[in-house]
Amino acid sequence: MMPLGTAEVAKIAHLARLAIREEEVPDYARNLSAILELVEQMNAVDTTGVTPMAHPLDMVQRLRADEISESNQREHFQAIAPRVDAGLYLVPKVIE
Amino acid sequence: MMEWETVIGLEIHAQLATQSKIFSGAATAYGAEPNTQACAIDLGMPGVLPVLNREVVRMATMLGLAIDAQIARRSVFARKNYFYPDLPKGYQISQYELPIVQKGQLTIDLEDGSSKVIGVTRAHLEEDAGKSLHEDFHGLSGIDLNRAGTPLLEIVSEPDLRSAKEAVAYMKKLHQLVVYLGICDGNMQEGSFRCDANVSVRRKGDPQFGTRAEIKNLNSFRFVERAIDFEIERQIELIESGGKVVQETRLYDPDQGETRSMRSKEEANDYRYFPDPDLLPLALDEAFIEAARVALPELPEVKKQRFMTQYELSGYDASVLTASRDLADYYEATVAALGGEPKLCANWVMGDFSAFLNKENRDLADSPVSAVRLAGLLRRIQDRTISGKIAKEVFEALWASEGDADAIIEKRGLRQITDTSAIEKVIDDVIAANPEQLAQYRAGKDKLFGFFVGQVMKLSKGKANPQQVNDLLMEKLQGRNDLLA
Numbered sequence: 001m002m003p004l005g006t007a008e009v010a011k012i013a014h015l016a017r018l019a020i021r022e023e024e025v026p027d028y029a030r031n032l033s034a035i036l037e038l039v040e041q042m043n044a045v046d047t048t049g050v051t052p053m054a055h056p057l058d059m060v061q062r063l064r065a066d067e068i069s070e071s072n073q074r075e076h077f078q079a080i081a082p083r084v085d086a087g088l089y090l091v092p093k094v095i096e
Numbered sequence: 097m098m099e100w101e102t103v104i105g106l107e108i109h110a111q112l113a114t115q116s117k118i119f120s121g122a123a124t125a126y127g128a129e130p131n132t133q134a135c136a137i138d139l140g141m142p143g144v145l146p147v148l149n150r151e152v153v154r155m156a157t158m159l160g161l162a163i164d165a166q167i168a169r170r171s172v173f174a175r176k177n178y179f180y181p182d183l184p185k186g187y188q189i190s191q192y193e194l195p196i197v198q199k200g201q202l203t204i205d206l207e208d209g210s211s212k213v214i215g216v217t218r219a220h221l222e223e224d225a226g227k228s229l230h231e232d233f234h235g236l237s238g239i240d241l242n243r244a245g246t247p248l249l250e251i252v253s254e255p256d257l258r259s260a261k262e263a264v265a266y267m268k269k270l271h272q273l274v275v276y277l278g279i280c281d282g283n284m285q286e287g288s289f290r291c292d293a294n295v296s297v298r299r300k301g302d303p304q305f306g307t308r309a310e311i312k313n314l315n316s317f318r319f320v321e322r323a324i325d326f327e328i329e330r331q332i333e334l335i336e337s338g339g340k341v342v343q344e345t346r347l348y349d350p351d352q353g354e355t356r357s358m359r360s361k362e363e364a365n366d367y368r369y370f371p372d373p374d375l376l377p378l379a380l381d382e383a384f385i386e387a388a389r390v391a392l393p394e395l396p397e398v399k400k401q402r403f404m405t406q407y408e409l410s411g412y413d414a415s416v417l418t419a420s421r422d423l424a425d426y427y428e429a430t431v432a433a434l435g436g437e438p439k440l441c442a443n444w445v446m447g448d449f450s451a452f453l454n455k456e457n458r459d460l461a462d463s464p465v466s467a468v469r470l471a472g473l474l475r476r477i478q479d480r481t482i483s484g485k486i487a488k489e490v491f492e493a494l495w496a497s498e499g500d501a502d503a504i505i506e507k508r509g510l511r512q513i514t515d516t517s518a519i520e521k522v523i524d525d526v527i528a529a530n531p532e533q534l535a536q537y538r539a540g541k542d543k544l545f546g547f548f549v550g551q552v553m554k555l556s557k558g559k560a561n562p563q564q565v566n567d568l569l570m571e572k573l574q575g576r577n578d579l580l581a
Binding site: 055059072083090092 | 122129131139151153172180194230235240366371375377378
């Protein structure tokens with residue numbers, strides 16, 4: 001397996017919207033590569049016929065009834081919003 | 097001239113018709129004041145946990161059963177990661193590797209009368225995002241999170257569709273199905289049923305698919321057809337002039353009738369899915385699936401076949417009447433109330449009744465004429481109290497809620513005249529008043545017959561039985577001169 005390069009680290013950080021300092025990039029690259037190497041070692045194990053583990057708990061999802069249990073608490077939630085107008089949360093302009 | 101083949105696959109998002117959201121107890125009603133139906137879970141507040149809505153699972157199972165798909169006994173929810181302000185958590189909860197429904201199929205009817213089986217790759221559960229409003233907030237965007245967490249079933253077809261018309265036929269069939277199942281209200285204007293189309297072209301006979309473009313958010317059948325047709329033309333012209341199709345997301349602009357590239361975000365497809373640790377695997381047992389199977393209504397295709405045999409209707413009539421469950425139920429209620437005459441009922445339900453609904457853009461549920469009242473009208477056609485023509489007048493009065501058919505016929509004096517001597521009296525008056533036309537008719541101008549019929553009907557105010565008028569008039573016009581002597 002190829003170790004991660006600086007460009008890939010920058011891309012991963014951008015996708016996760018994480019700001020990392022230029023000088024930290026080599027450290028991240030080395031640490032992340034070490035994790036991938038560990039995964040690579042595990043990949044060597046033959047897992048044919050083993051169900052992939054989707055969750056560490058050996059339990060299944062409980063379901064709830066389709067009932068409305070939440071009332072309008074807009075005022076309460078919007079009290080901590082930086083800006084609101086006409087019931088809307090205002091955010092820096094996003095255009096596709 | 098090079099021959100091209102189009103390859104289309106559709107991803108359809110059907111909003112599931114639940115009361116509450118997929119992972120929270122907030123309401124899903126359409127049109128509420130902004131952010132009044134967005135609770136802490138929908139807002140992605142720290143420390144909250146999603147809890148899956150049982151009804152959503154049942155609805156997805158019903159769809160799976162209706163398209164002969166495999167229902168996964170175990171399926172898994174995953175996080176699809178991207179940043180956008182209408183997605184407060186920074187990820188959408190969806191299903192990725194193990195969706196609840198896999199490998200189904202849907203048979204579509206084509207215009208030439210043939211049918212084609214379209215594969216359904218998968219259907220998975222996910223939550224909808226909120227809405228961004230870009231206009232007029234002093235350079236800011238407004239975010240309404242009422243829609244965030246609304247349950248969606250994303251139904252993904254195989255790339256089996258070969259034209260815009262096939263794509264529309266598939267979309268219509270699926271729309272009909274989800275509404276029949278009662279799992280989606282099918283309201284396309286409100287976004288309850290919307291479609292992304294993956295479109296590519298290749299040279300006929302080429303085993304490889306061409307590069308595809310994805311057209312996003314098509315919310316009407318007409319737009320789907322136009323957008324795909326435009327896209328096919330665009331791609332063919334591009335390739336024939338030496339260019340290359342790039343894989344990208346495009347938006348359809350209904351005003352310009354064209355698709356346009358959305359400024360491509362280069363990492364757009366890098367969603368870094370992983371299993372959501374907040375949700376345990378979803379396990380379905382046989383009892384749950386069996387209960388969903390029992391709850392399935394009669395499906396459109398089965399109902400259509402039954403209408404053809406039980407009511408002896410043509411394939412066309414049967415498919416029109418079974419287009420929606422409401423219309424089919426209304427038709428059957430009319431036949432039951434009348435106690436027979438399925439063809440007469442079909443003509444009226446498909447004819448005047450549907451025309452009035454369309455004209456006023458009303459849902460069948462808001463019809464002012466109940467099936468029992470329509471049957472009351474048809475009974476009077478059947479026993480010849482009124483003619484088919486007068487019946488149209490009575491129907492209008494029924495629609496205006498002027499009472500039942502008998503009351504309207506009585507009040508307006510519309511009872512048909514079937515008494516031979518009364519009709520003869522009218523005919524005699526007409527003939528006496530039009531000696532010139534009579535002479536011309538007898539001299540061989542046969543088409544004046546219609547003139548006489550018209551005069552008789554006019555004089556009888558449309559109430560004379562048309563068949564009797566025809567017979568008696570024929571007899572009298574044909575040279576029984578003695579009557580006029």
